[in-house]
Amino acid sequence: MGLMHILKPHIHFDGSETLLSYAARLAAIHTGLGTQQLLSDLGINRQAFLSGDLDAVAQFSEQTGSDYEKIRRGTIRLLTRHNEFRGEAMSREFINPRVTKICPQCLAKDRILGGYRHQVMWTFRCIRSCEFHGTTLIETGSTKAMDLRQVASSILLSGAGRGIAQNNERPSFAAWLSGRLNNRSLATDWTADQTIEQVIAAAEMIGAVMTFGHDVNLKRVSAVNLEDATERGFRIYMQGHDVVAEALTDIRRASQARAVQAGPLAMYGRLFDWLDRRANLIDPGPIRDILRDHIVEHSAVGHGDVVLGVEIARRKFHSLNSLVEVTGIERRRLSRLLQKSGLVPDGMSDAESGRLVFPATDVEDLCADIADAIQLQDAPDFIGASKGQFLALYAAGIISPIFPVEERGAVRNVVFAQRHLNVFLQKIADLIVLESDGFDDFQSISYACQRGGGTTTDVVARILNGKIFAMRRPGEPGLSKVLVRPSEAIATKDPAAA
Structure with a gap:
């Protein structure tokens, strides 16, 4: 030039x-x-x-x-x-x-x-x-x-x-913007990789919804009030991902939506609407991912559902309605079962319970347990034990039912999960198999108990924690096939249990 x-x-x-x-x-x-x-x-x-x-x-x-x-x-x-x-x-x-x-x-x-x-x-x-x-x-x-x-x-x-x-x-957001324009922003600031509008617009929407409610119309908010709201949102946004997520939790709790089917729009208001429909021309930045994660973490979003433009690969939570669809269990019965399990508070109305969400893995396991539950009268045969042995293990809490009971050892309407019983059987299956009859000093648990080795529950408990060496007979594992040395059972018995 x-x-x-x-x-x-x-x-x-x-x-x-x-x-x-x-x-x-x-x-x-x-x-x-x-x-x-x-x-x-x-x-x-x-x-x-x-x-x-x-x-x-x-x-x-x-x-x-x-x-x-x-x-x-x-x-x-x-x-x-x-x-x-x-x-x-x-x-x-x-x-x-x-x-x-x-x-x-x-x-x-x-x-x-x-x-x-x-x-x-x-x-x-x-x-x-x-x-x-x-x-x-x-x-x-x-x-x-x-x-x-x-x-x-x-x-x-x-x-x-x-x-x-x-x-x-x-306003601190004005000072931040001035610093950004004059290259005074901090490289360690999490907004360093975000555009100016991504930061300010996210702060504006978060602050406006928290200040004026879920139905706020920014065009109807005065410049003075919008500045105050933006400042509120900016102070939250600048603290990073976790604090923003906490603000989303506050926004969700403040929602007036009470319908069972209330979706993200009702729970997050204009913030969700902006990110779902209006922030298409300009990339809104990480706020969209943060809100999506928050929705998935707190709502019954199913596999394949699309949330803020992304298909959800794995369900994290269920609602009562989605559980009814998945399990086929009638809603009222399922609600009673969930109350028995403690997942739904006693006395909660149907409308109130409809807004609850449950961890998908836990509640799906529970529903699967309900679907193939073992009745009390069938459980002894399932683990290869006598009725008396099973009732003793149940009363001692070594084997627990699916639903808590009012009194330990109660026998009315008690059912057990195959999954839990199989865990017990696997511990027996892991014992060394006694292939020969040349070990006369190994006898059944019942025999050891009769010779003064302790109660069934006491002997089984010591087997499970490794205090008594046990083996088992060949074939399908079951409690009746477990063998111990009576002398060892007697020697390791707790004197307090005598």
């Missing part, structure tokens, strides 16, 4: 202003007729330049002797479906290059310095106060002005902004 291309007097680009602001300042000095005339003189397509076309920006840089990288950082690109700033996709309502709000004190200062600067910070919807003066930005009343000079004079002459009190409490 040769010196002959540098416009004189040369004006340096201010890193806090937009490209269009810089172009307007150059035009005011070199043409006095505005940006359009300057662009025409330089042979640059006006529409392409105003839209932030990078070729047009590069041409402008070369023709004016400006630093391309610096002015590119002040360029807001207007693309077909969204805007772009510093390589980040942003929605049109989030950042707007037009002069819609300004700080009158900054204008007064710039007038003295000889050129109005439209600051990048003012282009963000979430910013409503000046970072230098702390005063509230005022609306220009224009939705099309691209040159600050078009509105500055009338605003200053009208005295707009006079008497506006200084806002001493600058």
Whole structure:
């Protein structure tokens, strides 16, 4: 780039202003007729330049002797479906290059310095106060002005902004945004890999729902109230994944939805609606994954269901309704069974129990246990024990029923899970098989008990914890085939149990 291309007097680009602001300042000095005339003189397509076309920006840089990288950082690109700033996709309502709000004190200062600067910070919807003066930005009343000079004079002459009190409490999200624009953000900050809009929009939605409720309409919230809500959400969001998840739990608990079939929209309100339907053009960032995980962790989402655009591969929770569908057990009976198991509180209404969710693995195992349960009268044969032996093991708690009973050893409506009985049988199957009859000192548990080795439950307990060496006869494992040395049973018996 040769010196002959540098416009004189040369004006340096201010890193806090937009490209269009810089172009307007150059035009005011070199043409006095505005940006359009300057662009025409330089042979640059006006529409392409105003839209932030990078070729047009590069041409402008070369023709004016400006630093391309610096002015590119002040360029807001207007693309077909969204805007772009510093390589980040942003929605049109989030950042707007037009002069819609300004700080009158900054204008007064710039007038003295000889050129109005439209600051990048003012282009963000979430910013409503000046970072230098702390005063509230005022609306220009224009939705099309691209040159600050078009509105500055009338605003200053009208005295707009006079008497506006200084806002001493600058929102922390505004300070964060300023730091981000000026490369002062921390590399360790979990938002470092997120775009500006991903951070601010997530904070805005979380704060708004927590502050104004699940049905909040952001367009109807005043700028002051929305700023407060965004600040609330931002302080949560900046603490990371776990704290955001805790906030989602609070939002879920605050839901007024009481219907059994209440879904994510009812439980998370506008936050879910935004991520499910409205955040399609701009990637919302990690908040979508966090909310999806929270829904899966707290709702009865089934295998194959699609939540926020992702198909769920594995169910984590069941509702009463989904359990009815999976097991085929009638709803009232299933509800009573779950109450007996302690998963549903006694006396809970059908509507209330319908909103509960249960860990899928645990409750599916429970329902499978119910489906193939062993009745008390059939259980002794199942483990190869006498009725007396089984009742003794049951009363001692060595073998437990599916559902807790009021009194230990109760025998009414008691059933056992095949799964649990098979665990007991596997411990017997793991014993060494006695292949020969040459071990006369090994006898059945009953024989050992008769010779003073202790009760059935005491001997079985010592076998299970390894205090008595036991073997078993060949064939299908069962308690009747377990063999011990009576002398060892007597020797290891607890005197207190005698």
